[in-house]
Amino acid sequence: MMCSESPFLRGSRGWMLERFSERLKKAIRRTGGCLCVGLDIDIAKMPEALSRDIPGVRAFCRGIIDSTKDMAAAYKPNLAFFEAMGSEGLAALEEIRRMIPPECLVIADAKRGDIGNTSKAYAEAFFTRMKVDALTVAPYMGKDSVEPFLQYEGTCVFVLGLTSNPGSADFQMLEMKDGGRLFERVIATAAKWGEGAKGEVGLVVGATKADMLTDVRKVAPDNVLLIPGVGAQGGDLDAVLKSGKSRDGYGMVVNASRSILYASKGVDWKEAARHEAERTVAQMKPFFG
Amino acid sequence: MMCSESPFLRGSRGWMLERFSERLKKAIRRTGGCLCVGLDIDIAKMPEALSRDIPGVRAFCRGIIDSTKDMAAAYKPNLAFFEAMGSEGLAALEEIRRMIPPECLVIADAKRGDIGNTSKAYAEAFFTRMKVDALTVAPYMGKDSVEPFLQYEGTCVFVLGLTSNPGSADFQMLEMKDGGRLFERVIATAAKWGEGAKGEVGLVVGATKADMLTDVRKVAPDNVLLIPGVGAQGGDLDAVLKSGKSRDGYGMVVNASRSILYASKGVDWKEAARHEAERTVAQMKPFFG
Numbered sequence: 001m002m003c004s005e006s007p008f009l010r011g012s013r014g015w016m017l018e019r020f021s022e023r024l025k026k027a028i029r030r031t032g033g034c035l036c037v038g039l040d041i042d043i044a045k046m047p048e049a050l051s052r053d054i055p056g057v058r059a060f061c062r063g064i065i066d067s068t069k070d071m072a073a074a075y076k077p078n079l080a081f082f083e084a085m086g087s088e089g090l091a092a093l094e095e096i097r098r099m100i101p102p103e104c105l106v107i108a109d110a111k112r113g114d115i116g117n118t119s120k121a122y123a124e125a126f127f128t129r130m131k132v133d134a135l136t137v138a139p140y141m142g143k144d145s146v147e148p149f150l151q152y153e154g155t156c157v158f159v160l161g162l163t164s165n166p167g168s169a170d171f172q173m174l175e176m177k178d179g180g181r182l183f184e185r186v187i188a189t190a191a192k193w194g195e196g197a198k199g200e201v202g203l204v205v206g207a208t209k210a211d212m213l214t215d216v217r218k219v220a221p222d223n224v225l226l227i228p229g230v231g232a233q234g235g236d237l238d239a240v241l242k243s244g245k246s247r248d249g250y251g252m253v254v255n256a257s258r259s260i261l262y263a264s265k266g267v268d269w270k271e272a273a274r275h276e277a278e279r280t281v282a283q284m285k286p287f288f289g
Numbered sequence: 290m291m292c293s294e295s296p297f298l299r300g301s302r303g304w305m306l307e308r309f310s311e312r313l314k315k316a317i318r319r320t321g322g323c324l325c326v327g328l329d330i331d332i333a334k335m336p337e338a339l340s341r342d343i344p345g346v347r348a349f350c351r352g353i354i355d356s357t358k359d360m361a362a363a364y365k366p367n368l369a370f371f372e373a374m375g376s377e378g379l380a381a382l383e384e385i386r387r388m389i390p391p392e393c394l395v396i397a398d399a400k401r402g403d404i405g406n407t408s409k410a411y412a413e414a415f416f417t418r419m420k421v422d423a424l425t426v427a428p429y430m431g432k433d434s435v436e437p438f439l440q441y442e443g444t445c446v447f448v449l450g451l452t453s454n455p456g457s458a459d460f461q462m463l464e465m466k467d468g469g470r471l472f473e474r475v476i477a478t479a480a481k482w483g484e485g486a487k488g489e490v491g492l493v494v495g496a497t498k499a500d501m502l503t504d505v506r507k508v509a510p511d512n513v514l515l516i517p518g519v520g521a522q523g524g525d526l527d528a529v530l531k532s533g534k535s536r537d538g539y540g541m542v543v544n545a546s547r548s549i550l551y552a553s554k555g556v557d558w559k560e561a562a563r564h565e566a567e568r569t570v571a572q573m574k575p576f577f578g
Contacts, residue, residue: 040407080403080410086418087380094376109407113427114369114400115454118329121369129375138402138427140449142456160429165404167431170478171471177464182471189459
């Protein structure tokens with residue numbers, strides 16, 4: 001399919017953009033792994049040679065992208081770190097998004113979600129304006145808060161299922177009256193929201209709960225999983241790779257942020273990031289043989 | 290207390306900013322009502338005389354603020370509508386925030402929430418950079434996703450409790466194994482997160498569920514409630530005012546957006562907005578006698 005990998009044609013008539021899960025499959029075949037490089041930019045942790053300002057952030061992201069793009073199936077900019085720099089930070093992110101080559105998927109980690117007309121505006125912000133391929137959203141407000149995000153061909157909306165932080169115990173683990181825990185209900189329910197929609201529904205499932213991935217795959221066998229928590233947060237990559245794939249043998253991206261971004265503060269930061277990405281992808285390769 | 294109503298001193302040493310609930314009480318006494326004017330800017334619905342671009346949005350917000358500021362206890366800009374205009378939209382919001390006089394509280398409707406270091410960056414974005422007085426957050430990720438927002442004197446973090454959209458039935462209404470529904474558990478749990486913190490915890494409870502406010506007040510008697518859903522969404526204002534107040538007789542803000550903003554598309558748009566705000570506050574006054 002012509003131009004199927006350019007996200008910039010989304011919404012133009014006469015073209016059918018390939019589904020997100022298909023583009024992910026190609027990216028996994030291209031790189032050998034399902035690595036997502038999280039762009040969680042912490043100015044204090046950036047390489048010493050870079051200025052602690054927006055030009056520094058831009059240079060940092062350019063360096064990280066240039067040195068990892070043939071290993072990264074996806075990039076995941078974290079909106080919070082750009083918003084913390086105000087409107088200029090968001091302008092920098094718009095530029096950084098354009099640095100990412102079309103064969104890499106872009107997942108905006110934004111955890112948005114609101115009533116219908118508000119979610120519609122968020123969807124526009126991310127899919128039409130920033131032209132990302134996917135977005136994370138929160139489930140608490142239910143189906144009609146997520147539906148406006150599902151109106152875009154070739155995109156994926158990752159609904160929070162089970163998160164990797166301690167607070168996931170507060171509500172996600174609560175037992176429901178008619179069986180199961182809240183996160184299982186959220187996953188089983190949200191997994192079906194994509195049926196018949198233009199966009200796909202994916203699910204966020206933290207790697208620190210790798211033993212639960214098998215249960216997740218029972219109720220959501222085909223949805224793409226976005227798996228954070230490997231690396232700095234301590235999740236077990238092998239365990240995740242063993243049980244996280246969808247029925248087609250792909251269907252997952254594993255995020256690593258700090259371990260790659262801040263592999264070195266010295267002059268060798270690009271090589272160190274590249275080396276860490278290579279190491280991670282090498283560990284993934286046997287699972288996508 | 291000197292300068293207690295200026296949000297711009299937050300974080301400077303040697304000052305203790307008055308608590309959000311105290312400042313709200315003063316704002317209710319000043320205006321006679323607990324009106325929050327929601328800045329949900331829909332370019333298509335703006336008055337005909339204004340340009341359909343960012344200068345137009347700025348002029349629109351300035352007009353709305355100027356003509357309602359003596360009736361508004363608070364303003365609630367909705368981030369989605371500004372993000373939909375990209376980084377320039379966010380820059381406009383930064384400017385609009387500065388148009389709001391210090392005696393009116395500013396609640397950023399953002400529904401944020403993420404793991405700790407990410408929430409910390411969002412908190413910085415809103416409380417340090419944009420200098421809002423309060424923020425809405427989503428509860429699904431639990432306590433440690435909300436705690437970073439509670440580190441700012443004089444602020445309030447409104448946790449989603451029960452929302453006014455149809456999708457609230459999907460998860461919020463689910464029955465829990467050990468009794469009650471999820472939203473009741475969320476409200477009872479989150480209401481306590483503010484204990485001993487610098488910031489306060491408030492709760493979002495949709496006006497379309499006014500009959501449930503009495504139940505909410507049983508488990509959260511003192512938290513400030515942010516109540517959307519009156520006006521265009523059809524909530525019953527009198528019912529809300531009757532059962533929504535905290536034990537001190539204040540402790541609630543009722544949001545109206547579309548009914549005020551788009552009261553007229555003609556040349557009389559400022560007067561129409563003012564008239565609608567006056568009408569709403571007049572209905573509120575008897576409850577704060």
